[in-house]
Amino acid sequence: MKHLCPVCGFPHLTEPPRSQSGGGSFEICPSCGFQFGVSDADRGFTHEQWRAAWKKGGCKWSSKQTPPPGWDAAAQLLSVEKARHKR
Numbered sequence: 001m002k003h004l005c006p007v008c009g010f011p012h013l014t015e016p017p018r019s020q021s022g023g024g025s026f027e028i029c030p031s032c033g034f035q036f037g038v039s040d041a042d043r044g045f046t047h048e049q050w051r052a053a054w055k056k057g058g059c060k061w062s063s064k065q066t067p068p069p070g071w072d073a074a075a076q077l078l079s080v081e082k083a084r085h086k087r
């Protein structure tokens, strides 16, 4: 089971991302580099702020691993932004 990054929409996280109220994993998203639970969430960055900063920086792949074939930051962002509007 793969999980969607709530920051950038990367659809291949291996664990469910930690919610901002706690629980879940401490995985670092290889796409946007957000660290769930550990430093970034606890330093007070919201998913929205991180997403905005990531977009501003040109949506760069942040991991040392190579991005999956066909990786498309813009399409990812669309999917996560659409999902948010549904709620």
Ligand SMILES: [Zn+2]
Binding pocket: 005, 006, 007, 008, 009, 010, 029, 030, 031, 032, 033, 034
């Ligand atoms: Zn991400």
